Amino acid sequence: MGRVRLGVNIDHVATLREARKGSYPDPIRAAKICERSGADGIVCHLREDRRHIQERDIRFLLEKIQLPLNLEMSMNEDIVRIAKRLKVPKVTLVPEQRRELTTEGGLDVFSHREKVKRLVHAFEEKRIRVSLFIDPNGKQLEASWRTGVKTVEFHTGRYANAKSLSIAQRELGLIRRYCGEAKAIGLEVAAGHGLHYQNVRAVARIREIEELNIGHAIVSYAIFVGFAEAVREMKRLLS
Numbered sequence: 001m002g003r004v005r006l007g008v009n010i011d012h013v014a015t016l017r018e019a020r021k022g023s024y025p026d027p028i029r030a031a032k033i034c035e036r037s038g039a040d041g042i043v044c045h046l047r048e049d050r051r052h053i054q055e056r057d058i059r060f061l062l063e064k065i066q067l068p069l070n071l072e073m074s075m076n077e078d079i080v081r082i083a084k085r086l087k088v089p090k091v092t093l094v095p096e097q098r099r100e101l102t103t104e105g106g107l108d109v110f111s112h113r114e115k116v117k118r119l120v121h122a123f124e125e126k127r128i129r130v131s132l133f134i135d136p137n138g139k140q141l142e143a144s145w146r147t148g149v150k151t152v153e154f155h156t157g158r159y160a161n162a163k164s165l166s167i168a169q170r171e172l173g174l175i176r177r178y179c180g181e182a183k184a185i186g187l188e189v190a191a192g193h194g195l196h197y198q199n200v201r202a203v204a205r206i207r208e209i210e211e212l213n214i215g216h217a218i219v220s221y222a223i224f225v226g227f228a229e230a231v232r233e234m235k236r237l238l239s
């Protein structure tokens, strides 16, 4: 058993399916392989534009997969309604812009603190656990803590996409610092975005991190080595 839990984001299996609007590759099949290959959870993002995961995928994941599902979602009312109706076990609130290729930064919890707080309470009343996807900085961390949320996920994109070693090290330092602060104020700590087989170990070594959520790199590597091996290898790097 690895120390850090691995949540596998299967969005891009659905991206490939939606390229032809057909029925394969099937993200549910990918999730089943994750179950057999050491993943600790399944993650997917129901985007407002439905560019990859569809509502029916979430229904099938809930019916057919034993691993816990973590649904990434914006604060859009329709999506909130769907998450509550489907009674997903966990949601991660993320910012969302239509034209972005991927989630470009953390949620601005500070600016939307009242709305985030209301949502955190509304979900928890329905026994849906909530995590907030934030940049590693003190203002967002404190604002998150004030909403009453129990988990934060730090956005590792600036570390992962750093153009130089010194920038990567500075960004890693920020992630390390705010993981420590989050844990010290009683929050559970996760991280993710842009992590791959070459850059993940430095993040996995951060003591306070309990879970890493990784998608694009695993799906990409799976094209060459198969989904099971891609998941197993990532899991090995986390242990």
Ligand code: PXP
Binding pocket: 009, 011, 045, 072, 092, 094, 102, 103, 133, 153, 191, 192, 193, 194, 195, 213, 214, 215, 216, 217
């Ligand atoms: N965590 C969150 C909250 C995300 O929004 C994403 C991207 O959907 C990931 C993790 C995974 O990012 P990547 O696909 O770059 O591994």
